[in-house]
Amino acid sequence: MELAAGRVNKTFAGILAAGSMIAGGVGIWAAHANASGAVHAFTSRVFVSADGIMHPTASGMEAVAGPDDITALHHHIFVGFQNGVGPQGQASTTGNTDSTVVEFTLTGHEVRQWDVVGKADGLTADPLDDRVIATVNEDANSSIYLIDPVSGGQAVHYRYDKALPSDGGTDAISVYHRMVLVSASAPGTTGSAAPRSKYPAIYRVVFHARSHVAKIKSLFGDEAKARVANRTGGQQGMRVHLALTDPDSNEVVPAYAHRFAGDFMLTSQGDKEQIFVTGAVSVYPALSVLKLSDSVDDTAWPSGSKGAIYTTDNGANTVYKITGPFKRGSVYVADTPCDANGAPSTCPGPGFTANYLGELNPDTGVIDRVHLHGPAVAAQGMLFLP
Numbered sequence: 001m002e003l004a005a006g007r008v009n010k011t012f013a014g015i016l017a018a019g020s021m022i023a024g025g026v027g028i029w030a031a032h033a034n035a036s037g038a039v040h041a042f043t044s045r046v047f048v049s050a051d052g053i054m055h056p057t058a059s060g061m062e063a064v065a066g067p068d069d070i071t072a073l074h075h076h077i078f079v080g081f082q083n084g085v086g087p088q089g090q091a092s093t094t095g096n097t098d099s100t101v102v103e104f105t106l107t108g109h110e111v112r113q114w115d116v117v118g119k120a121d122g123l124t125a126d127p128l129d130d131r132v133i134a135t136v137n138e139d140a141n142s143s144i145y146l147i148d149p150v151s152g153g154q155a156v157h158y159r160y161d162k163a164l165p166s167d168g169g170t171d172a173i174s175v176y177h178r179m180v181l182v183s184a185s186a187p188g189t190t191g192s193a194a195p196r197s198k199y200p201a202i203y204r205v206v207f208h209a210r211s212h213v214a215k216i217k218s219l220f221g222d223e224a225k226a227r228v229a230n231r232t233g234g235q236q237g238m239r240v241h242l243a244l245t246d247p248d249s250n251e252v253v254p255a256y257a258h259r260f261a262g263d264f265m266l267t268s269q270g271d272k273e274q275i276f277v278t279g280a281v282s283v284y285p286a287l288s289v290l291k292l293s294d295s296v297d298d299t300a301w302p303s304g305s306k307g308a309i310y311t312t313d314n315g316a317n318t319v320y321k322i323t324g325p326f327k328r329g330s331v332y333v334a335d336t337p338c339d340a341n342g343a344p345s346t347c348p349g350p351g352f353t354a355n356y357l358g359e360l361n362p363d364t365g366v367i368d369r370v371h372l373h374g375p376a377v378a379a380q381g382m383l384f385l386p
Contacts, residue, residue, distance in 0.1 A: 041324065041373045042322060042323070042324030042325075042370070042371075042372050042373065043322065043323050043324060043372065043373045043374045044320050044321070044322045044372045044373070044374035044375050044376075044377050045320065045321055045322075045323075045374055045375070046318055046319075046320060046321075046375065047108050047310055047318075047319045047320055047321035048067075048079070048104060048108045048318070048319040049317065049318050049319075050063060050064050050065050050066075050067060050081060050317040050318065051063060051317065053081075053102060053110060053113075055081075055083070055098070055100040055113060055115055056115070057094070057095070057096045057098065058095065058096075059094065059095060059096075062083070062094060062096060064081035064083055064100045064102065064113075065081060065082070065083050065084060065317055066081055066082035066083060066084060066314050066317065067079050067080070067081050067082075067312035067313070067314060067317065067318070067319055067380075067381070068080050068081070068082055068120065068121060068123075068312055068314060068380060068381055069120070069121065069122055069123035069124075069172070069312070069381040070123065070310060070311075070312055070319065070381040070382070070383045071123050071124045071125045071132065071383060072125060072383055072385060073125035073127060073130075073132060073149060074127075074130075074149070074150075075106060076103050076104060076105060076106070076111060076149070077103070077104045077105075077106065077310060077319075077383065078101055078102070078103050078104075078123060078125070078132050078149075079101070079102050079104065079123075079312065079319055079381075080099060080100075080101050080120035080121070080123040080134060080381075081099060081100045081101075081102060081120070082099050082119050082120055082121075082314075083096055083098060083099050083100060084096065085097060085098070085099055085118060085119040086119060087119055087137060087138050087139035087140075087169070087186070088119075088137055088139045088140040088141050088169070088189075089117070089118040089119060089136065089137045089141045097117055097118070098115040098116060098117055098118075099115070099116050099118060099119055099120035099136065100113050100114070100115050100116075100120075101113065101114045101115075101116065101120060101123065101132065101134055101147060101155070103149055106385075112149075112152055114145075114147050114154065114155040115155070116134055116136055116145045116155050116157075117136065117157070118136030118137045118141070118142075118143065119136055119137050119138065120134050120135070120136055121135050121136065121137070121138040121169075121170070121171045121172070121185070122134065122135035122170065122171045122172040122173040122182065122183070123135075123173070123381075124172075124173040124174060124175065125175075126175045126180070128175075128178070130148065130149070130150050131146050131147060131148055131149075132146075132147040132149060133145070133146060133147075133173050133175075133180065134147065134155070134173075135169075135170040135171060135172075135173060135182060137169050137170075138168075138169040138170070138171045138185045138186055139168060139169045139185070139186040139189045140168060140169050140186070140189045140190050141169070142160070142164060142168075142169035142170045143157060143158060143159050143160065143214075144157075144158045144160070144170065144182070144205065144214050145157055145158065146158065146207065156212065157212065158207060158212050158213060158214040159212065159213060159214065160213075160214050160215075160216050161213050161214065161215045161216060162216070164184065164203075164216070165198065165199065165200055165218070166184040166187040166188075166194075166199040166200050166201075166222075167187060167188050167189060167190045167191030167192070167199070168184060168185055168186035168187045168188060168189045168190070168194075168199075169184075169185050169186050169189065170182045170183065170184065170185060170203065171183040171185035171247070171248055171249070172185075172248060172249045172250045172251075173250070174250045174251060174252050174264065175252075176252050176264045176280055176281075177280070177281050179204055179280070179281065180204070180205040180206070180207075181202050181203070181204055181205070181219060181250060181264060181280070182202065182203045182205050182216075183201070183202060183203075183247045183248055183249070183250050183266060184199065184200045184201055184202060184203055184218075184222075184247050185246070185247055185248060186246070187199040187201075187222055187244070187245065187247070188245075194222055194244065194245040194246075195222040195223050195242070195243040195244055195245055196222060196223070197221060197222070197223040198221070199221060199222040199223075200218035200219070200220070200221055200222070201218075201219070201220055201221055201222050201224070201242075201244050201247045201266060201268075201275070202218070202219040202220060202247065202250070202266055202277075203216040203217065203218060203219065204216070204217045204218075204219050219277070219280065219285070220277070220285065220287060221242075222242060222243070222244040222245070222247070223241050223242055223243060223244075224241075224242050224287055225239055225240070225241055225242070225287065226239070226240060226241075226242050226275060226287035226288055226289040227239055227240075227286075227287070227288050227289070228240060228288075228289060228291070229260075229276065229288040229289060229290040230290060230291055230363075230364060230365050231363040231364065232363070232364045240289065242268075242273075242275065242287070242289060243271070244268045244271055244273070244275075245268070245270055245271055245341065246268050246269045246270030246271055246339075246341070247266055247267075247268050248266075248267050248268065248269035248270075248297065249266075249267040249269065249296075249297050249298050249299065250264065250265060250266045250267065251264075251265050251298070251299050252264055252265070253265055253276070253301065254301050254303065254329075256301070256303060256328055256329045257301045257329050257331070257362075258329045258330070258331075258362060259362040259363065260276045260288075260362065262278075263276040263277055263278050263280075264276070264277040264280045265277070265299065267296055267297070267298075267299065269295050269296065269297060269336065269339050269340075270295060270339060270340055270341040271341060272291065272292040272293070272294060272295050272296075272340060272341075273289050273290065273291055273292060274289070274290045274292060274296075274299070274365075275287055275288070275289050275290075276288045276289075276290065290362065290365050291365050292360070292365045292367065293365055293366045293367050294335050294336075294337055294340065294358070294367050295335070295336045295337060295338075295339045295340035295341075295343075296333040296334060296335055296336060296358070296360070296367070297333070297334040297336050297339070297355070297379075297380055297381070298333065298334045298379075298380070298381055298382040299331065299332070299333050299334075299360070299382075300331070300332045300333070300382050300384045301329055301330065301331055301332075301384075302326035302327065302328060302329075302330060302332070302384055303326075303328060303384070303386050304326060304328050304386050305325050305326055305327070305328065306325070306326065306386065307326055307384060307385055307386040308321050308322065308323050308384070308385055309321070309322040309332075309382060309383070309384050310322075310382070310383045310384075310385070311334070311357070311377060311379045311380065311381065311382045311383070312379075312380045312381040312382075313355075313377055313378045313379070313380060314378075314380050315354075315378055316378065320375065320377045322357075322372065322374075322377070326384075330359065331359065331360040331361075331362050332357060332358065332359055332360065332370065332382075333357075333358050333359075333360050333367060334355055334356075334357065334358075334379035334380050334381075334382055335355060335356050335357070335358035335367055335369070335379070336355050336380075337351075337352040337353050337354075337355075338352050338354070338355075340352075354378045355378035355379050355380060356369055356370070356377070356378065356379060357369075357370040357372065357377060357379045358370055
Protein backbone atom coordinates (compact mmCIF):
# COMPACT_ATOMS: atom_id res chain seq x y z
CA MET A 1 0.00 0.00 0.00
CA GLU A 2 1.63 3.26 -1.11
CA LEU A 3 0.88 6.06 1.31
CA ALA A 4 2.60 9.27 2.32
CA ALA A 5 5.38 8.98 4.86
CA GLY A 6 4.57 10.32 8.29
CA ARG A 7 0.85 10.61 8.54
CA VAL A 8 1.11 7.37 6.70
CA ASN A 9 -2.43 6.09 6.88
CA LYS A 10 -3.99 9.54 6.82
CA THR A 11 -2.86 10.37 3.27
CA PHE A 12 -5.86 12.13 1.88
CA ALA A 13 -7.52 11.60 -1.40
CA GLY A 14 -7.99 13.68 -4.41
CA ILE A 15 -10.07 13.71 -7.50
CA LEU A 16 -9.37 15.33 -10.84
CA ALA A 17 -11.53 18.36 -11.48
CA ALA A 18 -12.18 19.23 -15.07
CA GLY A 19 -15.75 18.99 -16.16
CA SER A 20 -19.10 20.59 -16.04
CA MET A 21 -21.83 20.94 -13.47
CA ILE A 22 -25.41 19.99 -14.17
CA ALA A 23 -27.73 22.45 -12.47
CA GLY A 24 -29.80 20.89 -9.73
CA GLY A 25 -27.34 20.09 -6.95
CA VAL A 26 -27.65 16.40 -6.10
CA GLY A 27 -27.31 15.34 -9.71
CA ILE A 28 -23.89 16.93 -10.13
CA TRP A 29 -21.15 15.21 -12.09
CA ALA A 30 -17.61 15.75 -13.23
CA ALA A 31 -15.27 14.33 -15.78
CA HIS A 32 -11.99 14.94 -17.51
CA ALA A 33 -10.93 13.95 -20.99
CA ASN A 34 -7.80 11.89 -21.60
CA ALA A 35 -5.56 12.20 -24.63
CA SER A 36 -7.89 10.10 -26.75
CA GLY A 37 -10.86 12.29 -25.93
CA ALA A 38 -12.59 9.67 -23.75
CA VAL A 39 -14.44 11.04 -20.76
CA HIS A 40 -14.07 9.58 -17.25
CA ALA A 41 -16.52 10.41 -14.49
CA PHE A 42 -15.83 10.55 -10.77
CA THR A 43 -18.47 8.79 -8.74
CA SER A 44 -19.52 9.08 -5.09
CA ARG A 45 -21.42 6.43 -3.15
CA VAL A 46 -22.17 5.68 0.49
CA PHE A 47 -19.45 3.64 2.18
CA VAL A 48 -20.87 3.71 5.73
CA SER A 49 -23.96 5.29 7.23
CA ALA A 50 -23.93 5.91 10.97
CA ASP A 51 -27.53 4.77 11.21
CA GLY A 52 -27.68 1.50 13.11
CA ILE A 53 -24.14 1.66 14.56
CA MET A 54 -24.73 1.68 18.32
CA HIS A 55 -22.51 2.49 21.28
CA PRO A 56 -23.19 2.20 25.03
CA THR A 57 -23.99 5.26 27.15
CA ALA A 58 -25.00 5.74 30.79
CA SER A 59 -28.65 5.85 29.71
CA GLY A 60 -28.51 2.92 27.30
CA MET A 61 -27.44 2.22 23.72
CA GLU A 62 -27.31 5.16 21.29
CA ALA A 63 -26.50 5.43 17.61
CA VAL A 64 -23.15 6.98 16.80
CA ALA A 65 -23.25 10.30 14.95
CA GLY A 66 -21.10 13.05 13.50
CA PRO A 67 -18.19 11.36 11.65
CA ASP A 68 -15.14 13.63 11.54
CA ASP A 69 -11.56 12.42 11.18
CA ILE A 70 -10.60 9.22 9.35
CA THR A 71 -7.49 7.07 9.04
CA ALA A 72 -6.40 3.54 8.07
CA LEU A 73 -4.22 0.81 9.59
CA HIS A 74 -3.62 -2.79 8.47
CA HIS A 75 -6.10 -2.42 5.59
CA HIS A 76 -8.89 -1.35 7.94
CA ILE A 77 -10.49 2.10 8.15
CA PHE A 78 -11.03 3.97 11.42
CA VAL A 79 -13.54 6.81 11.84
CA GLY A 80 -14.08 9.10 14.82
CA PHE A 81 -17.78 9.78 15.56
CA GLN A 82 -18.31 12.81 17.81
CA ASN A 83 -21.82 11.85 19.02
CA GLY A 84 -22.92 15.44 19.69
CA VAL A 85 -20.25 16.12 22.33
CA GLY A 86 -19.19 19.79 22.59
CA PRO A 87 -15.74 21.18 21.68
CA GLN A 88 -14.75 21.47 25.35
CA GLY A 89 -16.19 18.06 26.24
CA GLN A 90 -19.71 19.29 27.04
CA ALA A 91 -22.37 16.58 27.18
CA SER A 92 -24.64 16.05 24.19
CA THR A 93 -28.37 16.79 24.34
CA THR A 94 -28.91 13.22 25.59
CA GLY A 95 -26.29 13.56 28.33
CA ASN A 96 -23.64 11.54 26.48
CA THR A 97 -20.00 12.63 26.94
CA ASP A 98 -18.25 9.97 24.79
CA SER A 99 -17.13 9.94 21.19
CA THR A 100 -16.68 6.62 19.43
CA VAL A 101 -13.82 5.41 17.23
CA VAL A 102 -15.11 2.66 14.93
CA GLU A 103 -12.99 0.21 12.92
CA PHE A 104 -14.32 -0.95 9.53
CA THR A 105 -13.23 -3.39 6.86
CA LEU A 106 -12.71 -2.07 3.33
CA THR A 107 -16.20 -3.32 2.52
CA GLY A 108 -17.75 -1.18 5.27
CA HIS A 109 -18.39 -3.86 7.90
CA GLU A 110 -17.89 -2.86 11.53
CA VAL A 111 -15.07 -4.73 13.31
CA ARG A 112 -14.95 -3.14 16.77
CA GLN A 113 -15.27 0.21 18.51
CA TRP A 114 -13.77 2.25 21.32
CA ASP A 115 -15.43 5.02 23.33
CA VAL A 116 -13.27 7.98 24.39
CA VAL A 117 -14.38 10.70 26.81
CA GLY A 118 -14.76 14.02 24.99
CA LYS A 119 -15.19 15.19 21.41
CA ALA A 120 -12.89 13.19 19.11
CA ASP A 121 -11.22 15.62 16.71
CA GLY A 122 -7.86 14.31 15.55
CA LEU A 123 -7.39 10.69 14.47
CA THR A 124 -4.37 9.10 12.81
CA ALA A 125 -2.59 5.78 12.54
CA ASP A 126 0.97 5.13 13.67
CA PRO A 127 1.84 1.95 11.75
CA LEU A 128 5.35 1.57 13.16
CA ASP A 129 3.86 1.18 16.63
CA ASP A 130 0.64 -0.56 15.52
CA ARG A 131 -1.60 2.04 17.13
CA VAL A 132 -4.23 4.65 16.43
CA ILE A 133 -3.97 8.05 18.13
CA ALA A 134 -6.98 10.24 18.94
CA THR A 135 -7.21 13.73 20.42
CA VAL A 136 -10.33 14.98 22.21
CA ASN A 137 -11.78 18.46 22.79
CA GLU A 138 -10.53 20.90 20.16
CA ASP A 139 -11.27 24.09 22.16
CA ALA A 140 -10.29 23.34 25.78
CA ASN A 141 -10.00 20.53 28.38
CA SER A 142 -8.10 18.53 25.79
CA SER A 143 -6.29 15.20 26.15
CA ILE A 144 -5.17 12.30 23.98
CA TYR A 145 -5.79 8.54 23.63
CA LEU A 146 -3.82 5.56 22.30
CA ILE A 147 -5.72 2.64 20.77
CA ASP A 148 -4.21 -0.79 20.06
CA PRO A 149 -6.41 -2.44 17.40
CA VAL A 150 -4.26 -5.58 17.40
CA SER A 151 -5.03 -6.45 21.02
CA GLY A 152 -8.49 -4.90 20.90
CA GLY A 153 -8.15 -3.57 24.45
CA GLN A 154 -9.62 -0.34 25.77
CA ALA A 155 -8.37 3.05 24.61
CA VAL A 156 -5.65 4.30 26.96
CA HIS A 157 -6.08 7.86 28.17
CA TYR A 158 -3.10 10.25 28.44
CA ARG A 159 -3.17 13.69 30.00
CA TYR A 160 -0.82 16.43 28.85
CA ASP A 161 2.04 17.18 31.22
CA LYS A 162 0.98 20.82 31.62
CA ALA A 163 -1.77 23.26 30.82
CA LEU A 164 -1.70 23.89 27.08
CA PRO A 165 0.28 27.12 26.54
CA SER A 166 -1.95 27.98 23.56
CA ASP A 167 -4.91 28.37 25.96
CA GLY A 168 -6.94 26.18 23.63
CA GLY A 169 -7.24 22.52 22.66
CA THR A 170 -5.69 19.96 20.32
CA ASP A 171 -6.86 18.59 16.99
CA ALA A 172 -5.21 16.88 14.00
CA ILE A 173 -2.27 14.49 14.35
CA SER A 174 0.58 13.47 12.04
CA VAL A 175 3.49 11.09 12.54
CA TYR A 176 6.54 12.67 10.88
CA HIS A 177 9.95 10.99 11.13
CA ARG A 178 8.72 9.17 14.26
CA MET A 179 7.58 12.49 15.81
CA VAL A 180 3.94 12.79 16.85
CA LEU A 181 2.85 16.30 15.85
CA VAL A 182 -0.50 17.72 17.03
CA SER A 183 -2.27 20.94 16.03
CA ALA A 184 -2.72 23.49 18.83
CA SER A 185 -6.31 24.29 17.92
CA ALA A 186 -8.58 27.14 19.03
CA PRO A 187 -5.78 29.25 20.57
CA GLY A 188 -6.93 31.78 23.15
CA THR A 189 -10.17 30.01 24.08
CA THR A 190 -9.33 30.31 27.79
CA GLY A 191 -6.97 33.31 27.52
CA SER A 192 -6.09 36.27 25.34
CA ALA A 193 -7.42 36.24 21.81
CA ALA A 194 -5.13 34.83 19.11
CA PRO A 195 -2.75 35.48 17.55
CA ARG A 196 -0.13 35.73 20.29
CA SER A 197 3.59 35.14 19.91
CA LYS A 198 3.56 32.87 22.97
CA TYR A 199 0.94 30.53 21.51
CA PRO A 200 2.32 27.35 19.88
CA ALA A 201 0.78 26.32 16.55
CA ILE A 202 2.04 22.73 16.69
CA TYR A 203 2.97 20.52 19.61
CA ARG A 204 5.46 17.69 19.51
CA VAL A 205 4.05 14.96 21.79
CA VAL A 206 5.97 12.20 23.57
CA PHE A 207 4.04 9.47 25.41
CA HIS A 208 5.19 8.07 28.76
CA ALA A 209 3.48 4.71 29.19
CA ARG A 210 4.03 4.24 32.92
CA SER A 211 2.56 7.57 33.99
CA HIS A 212 0.08 7.94 31.11
CA VAL A 213 1.42 11.44 30.59
CA ALA A 214 1.94 13.01 27.15
CA LYS A 215 4.74 15.58 27.26
CA ILE A 216 4.36 18.50 24.86
CA LYS A 217 6.85 20.88 23.27
CA SER A 218 6.20 23.65 20.75
CA LEU A 219 7.42 23.11 17.19
CA PHE A 220 6.65 26.67 16.05
CA GLY A 221 4.33 29.47 17.12
CA ASP A 222 1.31 31.32 15.79
CA GLU A 223 3.45 34.39 15.00
CA ALA A 224 6.52 32.63 13.60
CA LYS A 225 8.30 34.02 10.54
CA ALA A 226 7.60 32.41 7.17
CA ARG A 227 8.27 33.08 3.51
CA VAL A 228 5.36 33.64 1.12
CA ALA A 229 5.04 30.62 -1.18
CA ASN A 230 2.47 31.96 -3.68
CA ARG A 231 4.06 32.33 -7.12
CA THR A 232 1.55 34.99 -8.09
CA GLY A 233 0.89 38.39 -6.56
CA GLY A 234 4.50 39.57 -6.50
CA GLN A 235 5.25 38.56 -2.90
CA GLN A 236 6.92 35.19 -3.37
CA GLY A 237 9.87 34.80 -1.01
CA MET A 238 8.97 37.78 1.18
CA ARG A 239 9.39 37.14 4.91
CA VAL A 240 6.22 37.71 6.91
CA HIS A 241 5.04 37.15 10.46
CA LEU A 242 2.28 34.57 10.65
CA ALA A 243 -0.85 35.56 12.55
CA LEU A 244 -2.58 32.21 12.99
CA THR A 245 -5.92 32.09 14.74
CA ASP A 246 -7.13 28.61 13.72
CA PRO A 247 -4.48 25.83 13.49
CA ASP A 248 -6.50 22.80 12.45
CA SER A 249 -5.68 19.95 10.06
CA ASN A 250 -2.15 18.77 9.38
CA GLU A 251 -0.54 16.28 7.02
CA VAL A 252 2.83 15.11 5.73
CA VAL A 253 3.29 16.01 2.06
CA PRO A 254 4.23 12.83 0.14
CA ALA A 255 7.50 12.57 -1.77
CA TYR A 256 5.67 12.41 -5.12
CA ALA A 257 3.87 15.76 -4.65
CA HIS A 258 4.63 18.38 -7.31
CA ARG A 259 5.51 20.97 -4.64
CA PHE A 260 6.51 20.90 -0.94
CA ALA A 261 7.39 17.20 -1.21
CA GLY A 262 8.42 15.74 2.14
CA ASP A 263 7.36 18.78 4.18
CA PHE A 264 5.10 18.76 7.22
CA MET A 265 2.01 20.92 6.59
CA LEU A 266 -0.37 22.72 8.93
CA THR A 267 -3.64 24.20 7.69
CA SER A 268 -4.91 27.27 9.53
CA GLN A 269 -8.51 26.81 8.48
CA GLY A 270 -10.11 30.13 9.38
CA ASP A 271 -7.09 32.09 8.13
CA LYS A 272 -7.14 30.45 4.66
CA GLU A 273 -3.48 29.48 4.89
CA GLN A 274 -1.29 26.40 4.69
CA ILE A 275 2.09 26.47 6.42
CA PHE A 276 4.80 24.13 5.12
CA VAL A 277 7.67 23.17 7.39
CA THR A 278 10.99 22.10 5.88
CA GLY A 279 13.36 20.41 8.31
CA ALA A 280 10.80 19.93 11.07
CA VAL A 281 13.26 17.60 12.81
CA SER A 282 15.93 20.33 12.96
CA VAL A 283 16.41 22.96 15.66
CA TYR A 284 15.43 25.77 13.29
CA PRO A 285 12.83 24.57 10.78
CA ALA A 286 12.09 26.76 7.75
CA LEU A 287 8.47 27.84 7.20
CA SER A 288 6.60 28.81 4.03
CA VAL A 289 3.02 30.05 3.86
CA LEU A 290 0.64 29.47 0.96
CA LYS A 291 -2.33 31.84 1.03
CA LEU A 292 -5.51 30.11 -0.17
CA SER A 293 -8.56 31.37 -2.03
CA ASP A 294 -10.84 29.72 0.55
CA SER A 295 -10.92 27.98 3.91
CA VAL A 296 -10.02 24.28 3.82
CA ASP A 297 -9.99 21.29 6.15
CA ASP A 298 -8.15 18.13 5.02
CA THR A 299 -5.76 17.87 2.06
CA ALA A 300 -4.97 14.90 -0.20
CA TRP A 301 -2.33 13.95 -2.75
CA PRO A 302 -3.38 10.84 -4.76
CA SER A 303 -0.50 8.44 -5.32
CA GLY A 304 -1.64 6.96 -8.61
CA SER A 305 -4.29 6.74 -11.29
CA LYS A 306 -6.43 4.25 -9.38
CA GLY A 307 -7.75 4.04 -5.84
CA ALA A 308 -10.52 5.54 -3.76
CA ILE A 309 -11.09 8.48 -1.50
CA TYR A 310 -13.06 7.98 1.71
CA THR A 311 -14.47 11.21 3.10
CA THR A 312 -16.62 11.96 6.11
CA ASP A 313 -19.69 14.17 5.88
CA ASN A 314 -20.57 15.25 9.41
CA GLY A 315 -23.93 16.77 8.51
CA ALA A 316 -25.09 13.77 6.49
CA ASN A 317 -23.84 11.34 9.17
CA THR A 318 -22.17 9.40 6.39
CA VAL A 319 -18.78 8.26 5.09
CA TYR A 320 -18.57 8.34 1.29
CA LYS A 321 -16.31 6.46 -1.13
CA ILE A 322 -15.32 8.27 -4.30
CA THR A 323 -13.81 6.49 -7.28
CA GLY A 324 -12.43 7.61 -10.60
CA PRO A 325 -9.13 8.22 -12.39
CA PHE A 326 -6.61 10.04 -10.20
CA LYS A 327 -3.62 12.11 -11.17
CA ARG A 328 -0.51 11.33 -9.15
CA GLY A 329 0.69 14.20 -6.99
CA SER A 330 -2.19 16.62 -7.60
CA VAL A 331 -3.65 18.40 -4.57
CA TYR A 332 -7.24 18.11 -3.38
CA VAL A 333 -8.88 19.71 -0.38
CA ALA A 334 -12.08 19.71 1.61
CA ASP A 335 -13.20 23.28 0.92
CA THR A 336 -15.04 24.73 3.96
CA PRO A 337 -16.42 28.22 3.23
CA CYS A 338 -18.41 28.38 6.49
CA ASP A 339 -15.23 27.85 8.55
CA ALA A 340 -13.45 30.93 7.21
CA ASN A 341 -12.91 33.83 9.57
CA GLY A 342 -15.69 36.29 8.81
CA ALA A 343 -18.20 33.69 7.63
CA PRO A 344 -21.77 34.56 8.66
CA SER A 345 -23.25 32.98 11.77
CA THR A 346 -26.03 31.50 9.63
CA CYS A 347 -24.18 29.32 7.17
CA PRO A 348 -24.44 28.04 4.45
CA GLY A 349 -25.80 31.26 3.02
CA PRO A 350 -25.32 33.70 0.15
CA GLY A 351 -21.70 33.53 -0.96
CA PHE A 352 -20.91 30.79 1.58
CA THR A 353 -21.77 27.31 0.32
CA ALA A 354 -21.66 23.99 2.12
CA ASN A 355 -18.38 22.07 2.11
CA TYR A 356 -17.23 20.62 -1.20
CA LEU A 357 -14.27 18.83 -2.73
CA GLY A 358 -11.83 21.17 -4.44
CA GLU A 359 -8.61 20.97 -6.46
CA LEU A 360 -5.85 23.22 -5.16
CA ASN A 361 -3.19 24.82 -7.33
CA PRO A 362 -0.07 24.64 -5.10
CA ASP A 363 1.59 27.48 -6.99
CA THR A 364 -1.21 30.05 -6.69
CA GLY A 365 -3.35 28.83 -3.76
CA VAL A 366 -6.48 28.96 -5.94
CA ILE A 367 -9.10 26.24 -5.37
CA ASP A 368 -11.50 25.01 -8.07
CA ARG A 369 -14.60 22.97 -7.31
CA VAL A 370 -14.56 19.26 -8.19
CA HIS A 371 -17.91 17.90 -9.35
CA LEU A 372 -19.09 14.37 -8.69
CA HIS A 373 -21.58 11.92 -10.14
CA GLY A 374 -23.64 10.51 -7.29
CA PRO A 375 -24.68 11.88 -3.88
CA ALA A 376 -23.57 15.40 -3.06
CA VAL A 377 -20.65 15.23 -0.60
CA ALA A 378 -19.81 17.90 1.99
CA ALA A 379 -16.21 16.75 2.37
CA GLN A 380 -14.48 17.04 5.74
CA GLY A 381 -12.02 14.35 6.87
CA MET A 382 -10.43 12.57 3.90
CA LEU A 383 -8.46 9.38 3.36
CA PHE A 384 -6.99 8.20 0.05
CA LEU A 385 -6.20 4.50 -0.43
CA PRO A 386 -4.46 3.26 -3.59
